[in-house]
Amino acid sequence: MHAIDNTPSNDSRDKQMPKMSMKLVLRDAGIGIALLLLIAFFSLSTQHFLNPNNISNILTQITINLILAIGMTFVILIGGIDLSVGSILALCAVVGGTVLTIPDLAVWQAVCLATLAAMATGVVCGLFNGWISAFWGLPSFIVTLGMLNIARGAALQVTDARTIYSFPQTFNDFGSKMVFGVPVVFLIALALVALAWFVLSKTVFGRLLYGIGNNEEAVRLAGHSLMIYKVAAFTIAGALVGIASIIYMARLNIASPIIGIGFELNAIAAVIIGGTSLSGGRGTVIGTLLGACIIGVLANGLILFGLSDFMRQMITGVVIILAVIIDKYRERITAG
Amino acid sequence: MTFSTSGPSVLFAQASTLSRPILELHDIRKSFGGTVALNGVNLSVNQGEVHGLIGENGAGKSTLIKTLCGIVKPDSGTITLAGQAYSPQTPRDAKARGLQVVHQEFNLLPYLSVAENIFIEHLPRNIMGVVRRRHMNERARVALDAIGLTDIDVRWPVERLGIAHRQLVEVARALMTDSRVLILDEPTATLTSRETERLFSIVAELRDRGVSVIFVSHHLDEIFRICDRVTVLRNGETVFSRTIGETNQDELVRGMVGKQLHKEMANDVVSSARSDVVLSLAKFRHAQSPHHDGISFDLHKGEILGIAGLVGSGRTELLRSIAAAELPVSGALVREGKVVKLHSPKEAINAGIGFVTEDRKDQGLILTMPIAANVTLASLSDVSRLGLLDRKAEDATTTRLGSDLKLKYGGPSKHVSTLSGGNQQKVVLAKWLARNPRILLLDEPTRGVDVGAKAEIYALIRRLAENGLALLIVSSELPELITLCDRIMVMSQHRIVGEMARADFSEEKILTYAYQGERRKTEH
Numbered sequence: 001m002h003a004i005d006n007t008p009s010n011d012s013r014d015k016q017m018p019k020m021s022m023k024l025v026l027r028d029a030g031i032g033i034a035l036l037l038l039i040a041f042f043s044l045s046t047q048h049f050l051n052p053n054n055i056s057n058i059l060t061q062i063t064i065n066l067i068l069a070i071g072m073t074f075v076i077l078i079g080g081i082d083l084s085v086g087s088i089l090a091l092c093a094v095v096g097g098t099v100l101t102i103p104d105l106a107v108w109q110a111v112c113l114a115t116l117a118a119m120a121t122g123v124v125c126g127l128f129n130g131w132i133s134a135f136w137g138l139p140s141f142i143v144t145l146g147m148l149n150i151a152r153g154a155a156l157q158v159t160d161a162r163t164i165y166s167f168p169q170t171f172n173d174f175g176s177k178m179v180f181g182v183p184v185v186f187l188i189a190l191a192l193v194a195l196a197w198f199v200l201s202k203t204v205f206g207r208l209l210y211g212i213g214n215n216e217e218a219v220r221l222a223g224h225s226l227m228i229y230k231v232a233a234f235t236i237a238g239a240l241v242g243i244a245s246i247i248y249m250a251r252l253n254i255a256s257p258i259i260g261i262g263f264e265l266n267a268i269a270a271v272i273i274g275g276t277s278l279s280g281g282r283g284t285v286i287g288t289l290l291g292a293c294i295i296g297v298l299a300n301g302l303i304l305f306g307l308s309d310f311m312r313q314m315i316t317g318v319v320i321i322l323a324v325i326i327d328k329y330r331e332r333i334t335a336g
Numbered sequence: 337m338t339f340s341t342s343g344p345s346v347l348f349a350q351a352s353t354l355s356r357p358i359l360e361l362h363d364i365r366k367s368f369g370g371t372v373a374l375n376g377v378n379l380s381v382n383q384g385e386v387h388g389l390i391g392e393n394g395a396g397k398s399t400l401i402k403t404l405c406g407i408v409k410p411d412s413g414t415i416t417l418a419g420q421a422y423s424p425q426t427p428r429d430a431k432a433r434g435l436q437v438v439h440q441e442f443n444l445l446p447y448l449s450v451a452e453n454i455f456i457e458h459l460p461r462n463i464m465g466v467v468r469r470r471h472m473n474e475r476a477r478v479a480l481d482a483i484g485l486t487d488i489d490v491r492w493p494v495e496r497l498g499i500a501h502r503q504l505v506e507v508a509r510a511l512m513t514d515s516r517v518l519i520l521d522e523p524t525a526t527l528t529s530r531e532t533e534r535l536f537s538i539v540a541e542l543r544d545r546g547v548s549v550i551f552v553s554h555h556l557d558e559i560f561r562i563c564d565r566v567t568v569l570r571n572g573e574t575v576f577s578r579t580i581g582e583t584n585q586d587e588l589v590r591g592m593v594g595k596q597l598h599k600e601m602a603n604d605v606v607s608s609a610r611s612d613v614v615l616s617l618a619k620f621r622h623a624q625s626p627h628h629d630g631i632s633f634d635l636h637k638g639e640i641l642g643i644a645g646l647v648g649s650g651r652t653e654l655l656r657s658i659a660a661a662e663l664p665v666s667g668a669l670v671r672e673g674k675v676v677k678l679h680s681p682k683e684a685i686n687a688g689i690g691f692v693t694e695d696r697k698d699q700g701l702i703l704t705m706p707i708a709a710n711v712t713l714a715s716l717s718d719v720s721r722l723g724l725l726d727r728k729a730e731d732a733t734t735t736r737l738g739s740d741l742k743l744k745y746g747g748p749s750k751h752v753s754t755l756s757g758g759n760q761q762k763v764v765l766a767k768w769l770a771r772n773p774r775i776l777l778l779d780e781p782t783r784g785v786d787v788g789a790k791a792e793i794y795a796l797i798r799r800l801a802e803n804g805l806a807l808l809i810v811s812s813e814l815p816e817l818i819t820l821c822d823r824i825m826v827m828s829q830h831r832i833v834g835e836m837a838r839a840d841f842s843e844e845k846i847l848t849y850a851y852q853g854e855r856r857k858t859e860h
Contacts, residue, residue: 204720207709214702221661221699222714222767223685281704 030326031275031290038294042301049304052181059186060176060251062296064089066189066289067244068263069270070196071237073288076271077200078212078233079280080133080140084147085241085267088125089260090155092118092245097164097255100171107168111246119242125151126238130231140234148264155257163256167249175250185247192240196285209233213280269316270295273323294319358383358548359404359422359435359517364413366399366572371757371786373399374410375572381517384546386539388559388580391569392592392813397552400569401521405437406430418516431457434516438506438523446495451476453494454509479508484534500527507535511542518542519550524558536562554646556585557851568592571787586844593815593843612637613670614806615658615689615775620667622657625650625830630667633825633832635775635806640797642821643810644846650830651810652694655777658808659691660684685714688774692764692781694810700764701752708734708748710763715770737766742792758789765796776800778809782816794820814843826850 042049068085075082096118100110125147133143177184200206208229211219220226249255274291276283295316302312359381366374374396381387391397402408404415406424415422417433424430430437444453451473452459460468460475476490485504494502503523510518520539524532539549539562551563559566560580568575568591575591613634621630631654635641643651657664660678668675671687678684684691693699701710708727711734712719719730734748741762745755752763761781768776781797782790797820801807811817817824818841826834826849834849 202725203723204716204725205723207716207725210705211702211709211713214704215698217699218702219713221659221681221691221693223680223682225680225682281702 031273031287031294035290035294035297038297038301042297042304046301046304049301054300054304056178056181056183058296058300060183061300062292063183063185063189064244064248064251065263065266065270065295066186066292067192067240067247068267069274069288069292070189070192070285071240072264072267072271073196073274073276073283073285074200074209074233074236075140076268076276076278077209077280077283078230079216080230080233081268081278082129082140082144082234082237083264084125084129084144084151085237086260086263086265087148087151087155088122088238088241089245089248089263090257091125091151091158092121092242093249093255093259094155094159094164094257095121096242096245097167097249098158100167100249100255101164107170110168111171115243115246118245119239122238122240122242122245123235124238125241126235127231129238130234131227133234134227134230152257159257161257163254165254167253171250172253175247175253185251188243188247190289192243193285193289200285205229205232210281213277213282215281266295269320272320275323275327277327291323355382355384357381358418359550360416361400362414364400364403364410364415366403366408366410368757371784373572374403376574377413377569377572378574379567380577381548381550382565383516383548384543385564386543386549386551386562388563388566389550389552389569390554390556390559390566390588390592395569395592396572397569398521399572401437401439401519401550401552404430404435404517404519431513431515434514435519436510436513436515436517437519437521438503438510439521444494444502444505447493449491449493450480450488450497450505451490453505454479454490454512456509457513476508479512480505483508483511483538500531503527504531504535507538511538515547517548517550519552521552522554523551524553524555532558555851556588559588560585589843589847614672615808616670617658618668618670620654620657620664620669622650622653622662622664622830624653625665627831628666629831630664631830631832632667633835635808637806638801638804639823640801640807640809640821642817642824643808643827644814644817644824644850645827646850647812649827649850651827652779653830654827655691655779655808655810658684659689659777661691661693685771685773689777690714690768690771690773690775691777692761692768692779694779694783696760696764700767701760703753704751706749707738707743707745707752707755707763710752711737711748711766711770714767718770733770734766737769740769741766741796756786756789758785758793761785761789761793765793769800773805775806775808778807778811780811781809782811782813814846817846818843828852 039049048054068089072082072085096114099117100114102110102113105113129140129144129147132138133140175185179187200209208219208224211224212226212229216226245255248259252259270291271283271288272278272291273294274283274287274289276287298316298319299312302315303309307315357380359379361377361379364374364377366372377396377400379389379400389397389400399408403410404424406426406429409423409425417435422433424433424435427437445456448456451469454476455472460472462468473490480486480488480490483504485501485508488497488501488505494505497505504527507520507523523535527535536558539551542549543564551559553559563580565577565579566583566588567577568588570592578587614637615635616633617630618632619628619630620632621627625631633641643654645651653662656662658669660681660683663679669678670676676687678687678689681691697703702713708730712730715733716725719726719733731748737743738745738748743762743766744759752760755763761784765781778797782793785793794816797807797809801822809817809820821841822838824836824841824846825832826846828850833852834846836845
């Protein structure tokens with residue numbers, strides 16, 4: 001430490017900078033290595049894991065959780081949490097599904113309108129979450145717990161607890177469309193990861209989200225309105241839920257008010273396994289991508305391995321706890 | 337352990353021939369990162385004496401106390417307690433050896449009862465492990481009565497008590513265990529005069545029972561009231577120890593302050609009278625102020641205006657409300673001739689007001705983010721286009737300000753947490769300078785900053801003033817204000833009780849104003 005303090009910038013900088021970024025690279029790499037080890041393990045121990053069909057199956061299964069987890073990353077980075085995404089997913093789906101089944105619309109019109117409607121629904125819910133918690137200074141845990149019930153209730157109310165189906169065939173086909181063996185819906189999720197990465201690491205907005213997660217008061221005293229950024233993080237999460245709901249409908253060809261129960265916890269798990277700190281200010285969306293992949297690979301691989309779904313659930317739980325322990329340990333090493 | 341033959345050690349060696357020393361510290365040293373907190377402290381406390389410990393903020397009193405109660409491990413030096421080597425690893429060790437501390441920060445559990453708080457370390461239990469509540473309450477009653485807190489029910493939750501009563505409950509808790517040495521860390525800061533009297537009689541009783549009391553205070557009159565001896569600390573070193581009869585207030589003040597400031601004062605140019613007012617406050621009142629007329633003063637272009645006063649006199653609140661970190665309740669703020677109403681720090685910054693907070697870790701810096709990100713935090717629009725960060729511009733700003741401020745750092749991408757206290761403070765300053773303010777508010781600008789960086793920050797402040805920046809500085813270090821300022825105002829009880837121009841500066845005068853206001857309070 002001393003040496004660093006006292007050396008004037010230039011020559012030491014050349015040595016220090018790569019070292020620092022190496023550490024950051026290693027952070028994500030650690031999760032990546034864990035993922036590779038899992039993949040290696042399952043490819044050796046099971047017959048069908050590396051089968052192209054199985055791979056695209058995994059990618060399809062990851063997609064929804066990944067999109068929700070991207071939004072969750074924004075919220076957790078500012079030190080918040082969003083428990084309502086599962087319920088909002090259902091509400092977005094029934095709103096989108098209703099629009100999608102409006103008769104006399106061309107398919108492309110219906111899909112565009114449905115996407116807009118679903119995203120708008122998610123945005124409204126996100127705005128509510130963000131504004132209530134920021135304006136009243138309430139913990140987002142409580143506010144989104146409330147929203148979890150509000151959105152679920154609303155979804156059941158507007159549909160009278162009925163499931164919506166008979167969507168246009170081209171729409172349903174889209175859900176299982178492949179490009180070179182990769183599901184299109186997964187590519188959409190990947191594009192969203194790239195967009196989120198860009199926003200978080202290259203923009204003033206992203207910089208301030210990290211700042212708020214680390215030291216809200218310092219950001220406020222430096223002349224930034226916290227409200228805007230907090231509300232924006234929840235709103236982004238809401239908009240992403242809207243997108244996820246459309247993909248969900250395209251895959252399962254239904255929109256039911258009871259879908260998405262517990263999805264928020266999977267999304268949080270992906271973010272945490274991906275190395276984002278629950279107290280905010282630290283983490284990347286690339287980590288979240290890897291975290292979602294780990295959950296997906298585990299789920300698929302363990303079933304192929306012959307374990308029951310119950311066992312799979314238990315092991316996923318253990319992995320979540322392990323991820324946090326490893327992260328804590330790693331933090332101590334990088335700090336020391 | 338070598339003992340220097342000059343100065344302090346000789347003095348207390350003489351004094352301690354009278355009675356047996358129970359606690360002796362030899363050449364205690366402690367650094368935190370680059371900051372030296374204790375730089376050779378010697379202290380000898382006799383059995384059955386009240387020993388005053390005084391020094392300005394940052395002199396090392398708190399670190400010394402933390403060392404004694406096992407929270408901080410010294411880097412070097414030896415401590416003996418009752419003739420045996422003493423190196424506590426935890427506060428529990430310290431207690432086991434008979435050393436108790438009543439801390440300045442409260443360690444009470446607000447939702448538990450007074451009795452439970454008093455007995456928290458060993459709740460009386462029956463065989464089944466159930467708390468013997470009635471027994472506990474009775475004993476707590478006795479303990480409270482002993483210190484005169486007769487009007488408090490021991491079953492009340494602590495949150496129901498006022499701050500002064502909480503302090504006394506802390507004292508009662510410390511008195512539950514028999515101790516050889518009791519340390520009271522600024523115990524009277526929150527007490528009214530009646531309660532202070534009560535505390536003093538308790539202290540006298542303890543002394544008569546042979547307990548040694550170390551009494552930390554910045555109220556010199558209290559030191560003279562109850563102490564037998566006094567030790568002065570400055571910059572982490574023992575300046576001297578004296579029996580109370582052999583010293584006087586002037587000597588203690590001089591000891592705390594040191595001589596060097598007179599030198600620095602001499603080579604300073606007397607600033608010329610200034611005309612253009614950049615900021616003026618009229619009946620400006622923040623939420624904590626009890627006075628309807630609030631505070632009024634003018635700040636001129638290129639002026640360095642200091643605000644002195646004791647802790648709690650409302651200095652920080654004043655700065656915070658000027659910077660709109662908290663909103664004032666009434667009064668006007670006039671910027672360059674126009675009354676402006678500032679609703680948020682953002683508006684204050686846009687009005688050209690920068691604010692270096694007292695607590696850089698909690699309010700100034702984002703420790704786990706890069707230096708560059710911290711430097712540009714208040715001027716992000718200058719290093720971005722259409723919301724996209726321009727890393728090159730950001731690094732350029734950081735490098736430019738870094739060399740202006742003589743910042744010693746590994747590079748713009750290093751985390752701020754890797755820097756020493758002085759360099760961290762420079763990053764805070766750089767953040768505001770990047771914004772080009774017209775007015776800079778500084779709250780304790782050199783707290784926790786090493787001597788070298790301090791001198792550099794002083795030079796920077798002077799240079800900024802020469803370039804026309806108006807600076808308003810709050811500091812608890814009088815030499816700092818005397819060295820830097822063109823004018824000093826003294827605050828007490830949320831009002832300005834005195835003002836002096838450079839020619840009239842003296843520590844005595846400032847302290848007189850500050851304590852006068854205090855006395856007025858205690859007479860209420």
